[in-house]
Amino acid sequence: MTRFLPLILASFLVPATGNAEVEFLYAEVFETRYGDIRVGGEQFQQTLWHDRTQLPLPEDARWWVQWAEQGEGAYDWVLASHHHGGNSCGGGFYILRLDESGVAQSREISDCDGLLLDIRTGAGWIEIDRTDLDIEVPLVTVRWNGTDYSETHHFDPIAPPAGAGADVTRWVGDSGYSILQDAGERARFGAEMEIWDMQDLATRLSVGTGVEQAGDWIFATGCQPHACGLEMGAIGVRVSDGAVAAIIRSSDQTDRVFGLGDDPAFRALVAEGLE
Structure with a gap:
């Protein structure tokens, strides 16, 4: 044309x-x-x-x-x-x-x-x-x-849960939000979270850090656009076994914690990003 x-x-x-x-x-x-x-x-x-x-x-x-x-x-x-x-x-x-x-x-x-x-x-x-x-x-x-x-x-086709090792470290340098856009990762996190929890978490990772690796974890933190400091989120996956961790934080409410979200190693990695 x-x-x-x-x-x-x-x-x-x-x-x-x-x-x-x-x-x-x-x-x-x-x-x-x-x-x-x-x-x-x-x-x-x-x-x-x-x-x-x-x-x-x-x-x-x-x-x-x-x-x-x-x-x-x-x-x-x-x-x-x-x-x-x-x-x-x-x-x-x-x-x-x-x-x-x-x-x-x-x-x-x-x-x-x-x-x-x-x-x-x-x-x-x-x-x-x-x-x-x-x-x-x-x-x-x-x-x-x-x-x-x-x-x-x-809609994304249904996918099997993502695995450990390289399936986890592939996200390093990407955004935390991108993890939950992947059908295999949603299947992985689906063992610990409902899809609406994942959507809430993704919203709170829209503005945030890139995915980093420290020891046996990859992790990222972020916040909801125009609500940073009020609506926060953290996401993580353990490299060795693919176990997941997530925290959804809303001002004046108790944290919503999923998987290994209270694991001390994960909490230490995301503490600063959730401030």
């Missing part, structure tokens, strides 16, 4: 594939076959315009045109986003489909749900792959054809 060019930085239009994120343009104007999509308004009170017509979109944030493509047949596609300018999620994405009749827009895709990984278009449709906060869902596919909108959640 043929791509049309924005007014600036056209090379950024190629969407990412695999596990890479879509690379955004952060442009304020795009020229399509059916007119310009441009940002208008004061800073943090912006919206989008199609030529001389304001689109029915929120006016409470900054806006950018992030990606665009000339699709098959009569349609051009634009992905735009808005955000309040803070350091947390809370904005979102809109897909615009342009043809000779004007502009159709999708429902909002929240930027709190996950990162955008890939974008594909066909004869009248667009699909966007994104990650998800659910640790059992590695991929969600958003599909829109100008009227119908759907989200398909792709």
Whole structure:
């Protein structure tokens, strides 16, 4: 398919594939076959315009045109986003489909749900792959054809529990959160925790240290975004036998402890990270 060019930085239009994120343009104007999509308004009170017509979109944030493509047949596609300018999620994405009749827009895709990984278009449709906060869902596919909108959640297949030795040390240098995104590790931790406990722990490892090894343990600590010091977590796996340890800490509540979470060696390793 043929791509049309924005007014600036056209090379950024190629969407990412695999596990890479879509690379955004952060442009304020795009020229399509059916007119310009441009940002208008004061800073943090912006919206989008199609030529001389304001689109029915929120006016409470900054806006950018992030990606665009000339699709098959009569349609051009634009992905735009808005955000309040803070350091947390809370904005979102809109897909615009342009043809000779004007502009159709999708429902909002929240930027709190996950990162955008890939974008594909066909004869009248667009699909966007994104990650998800659910640790059992590695991929969600958003599909829109100008009227119908759907989200398909792709769940991990069931896997046997991960083992000891190299199955444990492979996580050194990765994030503690990543451990619980692995189906084999969830099966391992499932002997001591329910899946909702793992989800709570993963949330509390979202901001944190990389996985380290000390003696017979690998371990990591972290906190929930925007609640560090209040919602904390620690995770560990013993290298020699694959035994697990986990602590979920919430302010003014008793620690939720799983597996060998009270083991003195593990407690000593994670004490500073849980402060």
